Amino acid sequence: MTTIGFALPEGFQIMTLAPVSAFELANVVAKERLYEIRLLSEHGGPLRNSFGVSIDTRVLSRHKMDTLIVGGLVHPVPSSPAFLRQIRKAAASTRRIASVCTGAFILAEAGLLDERRVTTHWHHARDLQKQFPLARVEEDRIYIIDGPVWTSAGMSAGVDLALGMIEKDFGADLARDVAQHLVVHHRRAGGQSQHSKLLEMDAKTDRIQGALAFARQNLHAPLTVESLAEAAHLSPRQFSRAFRAETGQSPAKALEHLRVEAARVMVEQSRHTIDEVASQTGFADPERMRRAFLRAYGQPPQALRRNARVAMAG
Incomplete structure (x- = not known):
């Protein structure tokens, strides 16, 4: 079973958790437990999101996982040194690490985006490039894979990233079936434009x-x-x-x-x-x-x- 951890900052944007539905439905469609989801934070316990609702989380540093997905904030702010240390430690032991939307700022703070092709929500892309000049920001992509690092654009693009992971893990047929259950007409390719x-x-x-x-x-x-x-x-x-x-x-x-x-x-x-x-x-x-x-x-x-x-x- 593949363990997916979501590392969440205080006040995380609620759409960060949209990809959870894709992994959940992969289990439903496959009729077996392919994925286990863990909601993680710096301190564990109740964690408030952008909508003002708290969810229960576990301490990030105490869990090992296959994949770590870092959530973002509506307005990025600097992370605590302890949270960044936990992110770096987790990245060293996971198969892949990812960000949804402005979670890319947290990965960049942790030094994990240096010299890598990355993306984020178009509204924040130039700020990401300005603050972290060693990252190679491409502001008009749905998601980008550079080695073990996956980064996605804003909001719903996290679902496209999750579907891309499901395809890599278990094949295109399962990813397509999950997309249909999500009522997503097709999985958008990572290189597709964020704009219509x-x-x-x-x-x-x-x-x-x-x-x-x-x-x-x-x-x-x-x-x-x-x-x-x-x-x-x-x-x-x-x-x-x-x-x-x-x-x-x-x-x-x-x-x-x-x-x-x-x-x-x-x-x-x-x-x-x-x-x-x-x-x-x-x-x-x-x-x-x-x-x-x-x-x-x-x-x-x-x-x-x-x-x-x-x-x-x-």
């Missing part, structure tokens, strides 16, 4: 939201302003004017953003060839997709695929 172009567009009316949903469901088709306007029940001229007013961009630019976002997921997570990805996401040819990737990510699709595979193999 669809969310960034922030359409305010049902008509424009409906047109965006129609576009995302039909990216493989040769979408036009006319077809999007029809989905929104507007004339093409009315649609273009309303779309730009609500999203700040033209329908053509928005379509490119949606296509390149969908293509990136396929490039990083599927075995489809680059030509197949271009076809299924509505790019006229692979070269146009390559140029769109360079504009959006500064790298061609092949480089992102290599990076995703290296991260998963880490």
Whole structure:
């Protein structure tokens, strides 16, 4: 049985414990106790979280485990020297150590992120880099694996990290089944962006939201302003004017953003060839997709695929 310890600071952000559900459901789906969870803190006993509710914890220094996951705070603050000593000692004897969200600050304080690729919540990433210049912070990743150290972005990304661990421990089939039980449509690859172009567009009316949903469901088709306007029940001229007013961009630019976002997921997570990805996401040819990737990510699709595979193999 694999023991997962969660090292929690006083006032830990409550979503830090979201990954517990993934490990719990792995036991349920497998119909055997694959994982044991231990909630740990510096002193043990009742520990208050960000919501003001206390949970019972054990003393971190008294327990050995396979994996240690360090939780974060809504607003990172320096940890006590004793807690950092416990983290370092645990890291020396565990197979892997991880952080959820701003837990990366605690790992960095403990000196465990020096010269490693790491991530955290995008809102805190630049502060992490500034405070700990020896860490190599990548601010737009869901999670990163660098050797035995796993770091994840904010909040729900901890679930993606847990699913990645389940896949490494017991295979992709179990991870996929757990994701389905969690009602997660698919496990996001570690290299996937923390940001969604669809969310960034922030359409305010049902008509424009409906047109965006129609576009995302039909990216493989040769979408036009006319077809999007029809989905929104507007004339093409009315649609273009309303779309730009609500999203700040033209329908053509928005379509490119949606296509390149969908293509990136396929490039990083599927075995489809680059030509197949271009076809299924509505790019006229692979070269146009390559140029769109360079504009959006500064790298061609092949480089992102290599990076995703290296991260998963880490």
